[in-house]
Amino acid sequence: MIPRIYNILVKKWKTLKRHIERAIVGAFVLDKKSHTITEPHNVHYKNLQKCYLIAFYLSTFADWLQGPYIYKLYSDYGYTDDTIAILYITGFASSCIFGILVGQMADRFGRKLLCSTFGIFYTLCCLSKTSPRFIVLLTGRILGGISTSILFTTFEAWYVNEHLNFYKLPPEWLNMTFTKATFYNGLSAIIAGIVAQVLAEYFAFGPVSPFLFSIPFLLSSFLVIQSTWKEHPALPTKPVSNNWFSGLCDPLKLLFNDDKLLLYLGIIQFIFEAVMYTYIFSWTPILTNLKPPLGLIFSMFMVSLMGGSKLYASLIARHYYSQNLLIFTTILATFSFCIVTLSLTHIVVHVETHDIEPSTMKSMSLLCLSAFLVYEFSVGMYYPAVGYLRSRVIPEECRASLSNWFRVPMNIITCLTLLLNAGNRAKEISSLKKFQILFSLCTIMLVGAICVSVVFAKKYSKKIIHDEINDLRAGKSQSSETV
Numbered sequence: 001m002i003p004r005i006y007n008i009l010v011k012k013w014k015t016l017k018r019h020i021e022r023a024i025v026g027a028f029v030l031d032k033k034s035h036t037i038t039e040p041h042n043v044h045y046k047n048l049q050k051c052y053l054i055a056f057y058l059s060t061f062a063d064w065l066q067g068p069y070i071y072k073l074y075s076d077y078g079y080t081d082d083t084i085a086i087l088y089i090t091g092f093a094s095s096c097i098f099g100i101l102v103g104q105m106a107d108r109f110g111r112k113l114l115c116s117t118f119g120i121f122y123t124l125c126c127l128s129k130t131s132p133r134f135i136v137l138l139t140g141r142i143l144g145g146i147s148t149s150i151l152f153t154t155f156e157a158w159y160v161n162e163h164l165n166f167y168k169l170p171p172e173w174l175n176m177t178f179t180k181a182t183f184y185n186g187l188s189a190i191i192a193g194i195v196a197q198v199l200a201e202y203f204a205f206g207p208v209s210p211f212l213f214s215i216p217f218l219l220s221s222f223l224v225i226q227s228t229w230k231e232h233p234a235l236p237t238k239p240v241s242n243n244w245f246s247g248l249c250d251p252l253k254l255l256f257n258d259d260k261l262l263l264y265l266g267i268i269q270f271i272f273e274a275v276m277y278t279y280i281f282s283w284t285p286i287l288t289n290l291k292p293p294l295g296l297i298f299s300m301f302m303v304s305l306m307g308g309s310k311l312y313a314s315l316i317a318r319h320y321y322s323q324n325l326l327i328f329t330t331i332l333a334t335f336s337f338c339i340v341t342l343s344l345t346h347i348v349v350h351v352e353t354h355d356i357e358p359s360t361m362k363s364m365s366l367l368c369l370s371a372f373l374v375y376e377f378s379v380g381m382y383y384p385a386v387g388y389l390r391s392r393v394i395p396e397e398c399r400a401s402l403s404n405w406f407r408v409p410m411n412i413i414t415c416l417t418l419l420l421n422a423g424n425r426a427k428e429i430s431s432l433k434k435f436q437i438l439f440s441l442c443t444i445m446l447v448g449a450i451c452v453s454v455v456f457a458k459k460y461s462k463k464i465i466h467d468e469i470n471d472l473r474a475g476k477s478q479s480s481e482t483v
Contacts, residue, residue: 040176044167049177051228052159053184058221059118059151060185062214064192066126068295069200069207076207077132087141089415094145096411102149103404111158111400112231114150119222122147126211126218153403158229160391160399166232174391175316178384182309186302186380193295251398251405259463261393264456266406269386271449272330274413275337275442276379281417282435283372286344289365297369301376308380323457326385330453332378334446339371341443344436393460 074084106114121143128140159177163169196210203209255263284294308329315325343364350360394402417438 040170040173042169042173045163045169045173048159048162048167048169049180051224052155052162052177053180055115055221055224055229056155056181057184057188058217058224059122059155061188061192062122062126062217062221063148063151064189065196065210065214065217068193068196068298069210072200073129073207073211074137077137079134083134085418087137089418090138091141091145091148092411092414092418094142095149096145096408096415098142098146099149099153099404099407099411100401102146103153103398103401106150106154106157106400107398110231110233111154111161112225112229114154114400115158115229116222116225118147118150118154119218119225121150123215123218126215129208129211149404149407153407154400156387156390157400157403158231161396162230162232164391165396171388171392172316174388175322175384176313178387179309179313179316181387182312182380182383183306186306186309189302190299193298197295251401254395254398254402259459261456261459261463262402264452264459265386265389265393266402267452268326268330268449268456269390269406270409270413271445271452272333272382272386273407273410275333275446277410277414278417278438278442279337279372279375282438286340286368286435287365287372289361290369292369300373304373304376305380308377308382309384310380311377312381312384321461322385322388323453323460325381326389327450327453327457329378329381329385330446330449332381333375334443334450336371336375336378337439337443337446339374340368341436341439343367343371344432344439348433348436389460 071084074087079087102114125140125143125147128136128143131137160174163174163177164171195213199205199209199213200207255266283297287297312325316322347361347364390399390403390406
């Protein structure tokens with residue numbers, strides 16, 4: 001009986017392994033006549049990309065300026081860790097709740113209008129940091145959550161619509177834009193971290209100075225959007241409902257279409273980004289034994305992220321496909337989290353038996369650092385891949401709405417993670433054991449993401465082939481989409 005079960009398991013494993021290998025490697029296709037995957041020399045494309053990226057870089061630079069000193073500012077105002085956790089949770093809860101409304105408004109009234117309000121809302125959020133009053137800081141976190149939802153969904157929705165529906169540019173060129181956005185976003189994070197530290201500590205302006213310094217960049221983003229962006233709303237494929245509640249919930253029905261591509265992509269995004277925020281709030285205490293210069297470690301992470309985005313661009317130029325690279329990046333992320341989980345387990349076991357040496361602790365921490373660098377590399381590949389795939393499977397009339405719905409589970413998981421870190425239960429168990437449990441759960445979730453991404457890649461490829469056949473039968477020119 002046991003040998004028979006063993007043989008069945010081996011057979012199933014070989015079958016799964018074969019499918020994963022096929023999905024990662026993909027098929028190699030010849031370059032098509034006019035639609036090349038290399039960087040194009042098209043005036044409309046270059047101008048559109050420049051308008052989008054300038055506004056996006058100004059906005060993300062302002063966002064990165066604030067990151068290193070949020071906790072310190074709240075701490076200097078005299079708030080305890082639990083109160084600071086409430087402020088953090090308010091920001092993510094605001095993004096979760098109001099993000100859905102933001103998406104609905106963007107799809108109804110225009111993405112340019114909502115992207116313009118980003119600069120105004122985030123400026124008010126920064127100004128709120130000048131007051132030590134809790135209610136003012138809480139209001140600022142709510143505005144910050146709304147602004148974050150606009151930045152990471154509506155900016156992309158505007159660009160995709162202009163690229164595909166107004167200028168009718170090849171969809172493959174989206175990969176180049178999203179790769180540039182990820183690469184230079186990592187670079188701006190490094191520069192912003194240095195600038196924030198110089199302002200706050202070298203010039204001794206205090207932790208509020210990076211927030212005030214970000215305001216000119218936010219207002220510049222507003223001016224760029226108002227002066228260079230145009231709004232060309234795509235014609236809806238079906239009548240738009242006047243009922244707001246129906247408008248909010250109707251996009252969810254699309255998740256359960258026959259092919260369920262949207263549902264699978266939403267699950268992948270929710271898992272990957274929920275895990276990412278868990279990592280963001282956990283890497284600093286895990287590396288405490290190394291006593292690292294946090295600025296240097298953060299810069300290393302961003303360089304690794306930039307390397308991942310460059311590899312993605314290189315593989316796309318060699319005709320690998322985004323749906324297959326998404327599988328690869330989830331496998332890479334799972335591998336790195338598995339290494340961290342095993343390292344933390346090793347430390348916890350030896351700490352409980354009181355036989356761990358300082359050199360072993362340091363070695364395990366270094367192993368965790370190496371795994372984190374691998375993970376950041378996978379994040380650099382993830383963002384352009386998922387951005388491109390979103391552009392291909394989300395219907396235009398509800399692009400911003402569905403993009404925000406995709407972020408809802410991620411925000412909920414992030415709030416739960418913060419509650420675990422701040423709650424009394426987290427204090428009753430050892431810190432390392434808590435992180436061991438967190439990373440174990442994240443590893444299991446990422447294994448699930450691998451399985452879902454394999455299914456998504458298979459269904460997505462079939463859909464593209466089906467669409468191309470229909471286009472050929474209808475006498476249309478063949479798409480340059482790769483499968």
